[in-house]
Amino acid sequence: MPAYALAYQVPPAELHEEVYEYMERIQDTLDPFGGRFLVHGAPLDVREGDWPGVLVIIEFPAIEQARAWYDSPAYRAIKRLRADHIPGVLVLVDGVEPEHDSAAMAAGLRAAAQAARTL
Template sequence: MPAYALAHQFPPAELHEEVYAYMERVQATLDPFGGTFLVHGQPVEVREGDWPGALVIIEFPAIEQARAWYDSPAYQAIVRMRADHIPGVVLLVDGVEPGHDSAAMAAGMRAAAQAAARTR
């Protein structure tokens, strides 16, 4: 099941030189773990709510590879080059299985909630 690293970043108007160096080096840290950029700072089209900043989404084959990448010595050697100059939030999250069905998920959640209510 794929997993994703997501970053909601708040870049300043002018990027620090270390951010450019980070960008030049980050792909080499992703390659050993099968990490692939899906979104990298493109403008977002906000349809609901408020979304200041930029979005980055990186796909990995599984959550284990995402964790291993983030914790790797290669990535940890460069992460401060970005984090010290661009505030934001970084998340790791599992994706869904192929054929994911939100209606089936809702039915399972509803049944679990009803069962829990009966035992109270």
């Protein structure tokens, strides 16, 4: 099952030179773990709420590869180049199976909530 690294970042108006270096070097840290960019700072069409930053989504074959990438010496060596200059949040998350069914998920959650209320 694929996994994702999602980053919400609020870059300054002018990027620091170290951020450019980070961008030049990050792909080499992703390659050994099968990581690839799906979204990398593209303009957002915000339909609900307020989103003043940018979005980055990186796909990995599985959560184990995502964790291994984030903890790798190669990524640790460049992480500060970004983190020192762009505030934000980064999370790792499992994706869903291709046959994911949100209606079935809702039914399971509803049943669990009803069972908890009867205790």
